[in-house]
Amino acid sequence: MSSAGMESGARRWKPTPLLTGTLALHAGAAAAVAAQPAWWPWAAGCVIASHVPLAAAGLWPRSDLLGPNWTTLPPGAGNRIALTIDDGPDPEVTPRVLDLLDRYDARATFFCIGDAVRRYPELVVEIVARGHAVENHSQRHRHNFSLQGPRALRREIEAAQNTLTEISGVRPLFFRAPAGLRNPFLEPVLCALGLQLASWTRRGFDTRNRDAEDVARRLVTGLAARDILLLHDGNASRNPQGRPIVLDVLPMVLRAAQDAQLRWTTLRAALDSQPSSAHATLTPDPQIAGTRAEASPQPDGTQ
Incomplete structure (x- = not known):
């Protein structure tokens, strides 16, 4: 089957609250550094810290924090x-x-x-x-x-x-x-x-x-x-x-x-x-x- 055929069943991706919050934090950190460059250590620390829950969610097979996940039947x-x-x-x-x-x-x-x-x-x-x-x-x-x-x-x-x-x-x-x-x-x-x-x-x-x-x-x-x-x-x-x-x-x-x-x-x-x-x-x-x-x-x- 061609790549186009595979994509014909595509679903719409909707970020989870965890991902939405992480993206918002990244945007906020970038804005803060743009407004006040001296804040970059704090901004960088916040960005790095935000990756911890993402990594934890990825290491937890039954988690649905990164997207829908069948852990039981419907x-x-x-x-x-x-x-x-x-x-x-x-x-x-x-x-x-x-x-x-x-x-x-x-x-x-x-x-x-x-x-x-x-x-x-x-x-x-x-x-x-x-x-x-x-x-x-x-x-x-x-x-x-x-x-x-x-x-x-x-x-x-x-x-x-x-x-x-x-x-x-x-x-x-x-x-x-x-x-x-x-x-x-x-x-x-x-x-x-x-x-x-x-x-x-x-x-x-x-x-x-x-x-x-x-x-x-x-x-x-x-x-x-x-x-x-x-x-x-x-x-x-x-x-x-x-x-x-x-x-x-x-x-x-x-x-x-x-x-x-x-x-x-x-x-x-x-x-x-x-x-x-x-x-x-x-x-x-x-x-x-x-x-x-x-x-x-x-x-x-x-x-």
Whole structure:
């Protein structure tokens, strides 16, 4: 898809109060120095201090201080919950994760890395064919992602959009930043590309924790309707026997949801459950609604 095609679903960017206040402080500091040059140390100190809350917001994955951020499903999701699976596809782990999801008739959202999708395109095709959603997790998953400026962010995210759309046949609607870290430049880029930032309600730290029961406990303790859970098929940690722990964690999580009578859904299906007015706020372009319908083989994307 061309760059113009990607931008056809653009949202209008609206600065948050934190950003508006920071910009006002910068303008005030500049005006003060222009009026009284001797005040520059105080003005510079204020500007530097204003960057502290911006940095803190970017280091807090579940924060909405820099822009809209899905940390739970919207109210229209009812008793549904979402399982999100990051950093794949992985040729060893992803097929086995798909089999487990099939066993419980559960739908998941896979946040895929563009470079991995290029290496294993057949896995992404399989993910979509089995009724799951594929969303944008950047092209290269660089550790310095949150340190980049707007042009670099756009190149990285748009490259993944092109990769995922070409191979899966469905244009992503959601973006998740690598490690959940970001900066104030990210939200305007996402708006221009018609993407919505999504983080999570709870995660098990399964890329570092090698104890499957502990990871599962973190995910299911307090499990409630509209939760968004995070696991990994790529970069998954392994138990002492070398088995990816996600393969042991996932059945425990799926059983817990079943026992709680919670239903699995994808993020894009949850977006479809929103009232039309909320729908328009996130995805004003009819083309996006068309891709959602194309991506969901079941009417509501749930089990």
